[in-house]
Amino acid sequence: MNPSGLSGDQRGGSVDVVKDRNGIDQVLLRSSGGFSARVSLYGGQVRSWMTDRGEELLFTSSKAVFKPPKAVRGGIQIGFPQFGNRGTLEQHGFARNKLWVIEKNPPPFMIRTDSDGKTFIDLLLKPSDEDLKVWPHSFELRLRVCLGANGNLSLIPRVRNMNCKPFSFSFAFHTYFSISDIGEVRIEGLETRDYFDNLCQRERFTDQGNSLTFESEVDRVYLDTSSKVAILDHGKKRTFIIQKEGLPDVVVWNPWERKTKAMADFGDDEYKRTLCVDGALIEKPISLKPGQEWTGRLDILLLYSS
Numbered sequence: 001m002n003p004s005g006l007s008g009d010q011r012g013g014s015v016d017v018v019k020d021r022n023g024i025d026q027v028l029l030r031s032s033g034g035f036s037a038r039v040s041l042y043g044g045q046v047r048s049w050m051t052d053r054g055e056e057l058l059f060t061s062s063k064a065v066f067k068p069p070k071a072v073r074g075g076i077q078i079g080f081p082q083f084g085n086r087g088t089l090e091q092h093g094f095a096r097n098k099l100w101v102i103e104k105n106p107p108p109f110m111i112r113t114d115s116d117g118k119t120f121i122d123l124l125l126k127p128s129d130e131d132l133k134v135w136p137h138s139f140e141l142r143l144r145v146c147l148g149a150n151g152n153l154s155l156i157p158r159v160r161n162m163n164c165k166p167f168s169f170s171f172a173f174h175t176y177f178s179i180s181d182i183g184e185v186r187i188e189g190l191e192t193r194d195y196f197d198n199l200c201q202r203e204r205f206t207d208q209g210n211s212l213t214f215e216s217e218v219d220r221v222y223l224d225t226s227s228k229v230a231i232l233d234h235g236k237k238r239t240f241i242i243q244k245e246g247l248p249d250v251v252v253w254n255p256w257e258r259k260t261k262a263m264a265d266f267g268d269d270e271y272k273r274t275l276c277v278d279g280a281l282i283e284k285p286i287s288l289k290p291g292q293e294w295t296g297r298l299d300i301l302l303l304y305s306s
């Protein structure tokens, strides 16, 4: 059941490692409740999250390119140490385009992990010489991906400063949710919050107080949001509840028709079937002194309505 000797097999779940067609390791997590998730060591990206009925909960484009050096369009990408183009690094930072490793004995956590009874894997990214040339800060970025028996997905990122001088960073879980149709979903939990609109030179606005629905392109960073945000999908009769700690901001992105057509790795109509809602840390980057560690947490819960 667990031939690799990996962690996280407490109550009938399993953790296995297989290679994809490019020879990159993919970790398969199966929970005792029949849910599954697949995490690629390329980018530490969650590529798939599936219910016990075989329903995929994350979107991956039919035009996605699975060959490095580009992040696969879909799943949950890690944005680190930069968000978007707010800095000198490549868009969303380099972590999503690097090869991570499995860590068998991670250092102890400073926060609750609730990993007992769940299936999980620990991944680690350290900078290469090439990374240090563009971002001269020695760090350890860890990610625990945890799958509950009931299918809930928990992501626990940690960043440690291994250097002798401070550095600061941003972080985002760039999450492509699979939805029935963009006209059938709404987001609750961002009402009355301020946001930067990436479509208006990052001008600051205040949300008008209704749940967020979609009729055109949206690219916003909501600031200092509450710890809980919900995506209600009327068409699929399901709700994703996003709970977060240490990730005060929420990115909401849908490229709509024109921008989707301009992206080679995004099918022309696929903007209708996905919505990105990212738990993130953008407006106030975290500054770490030498030896200090930051921990965040993102839980995605799934609810069905009859």
Ligand SMILES: O=P(O)(O)OC[C@H]1O[C@@H](O)[C@H](O)[C@@H](O)[C@@H]1O
Pocket: 084, 091, 092, 174, 198, 219, 220, 251, 253, 276
């Ligand atoms: O195409 P990328 O680099 O994966 O980025 C996709 C989108 O990611 C979102 O998080 C940004 O807010 C958008 O501005 C960006 O277009």
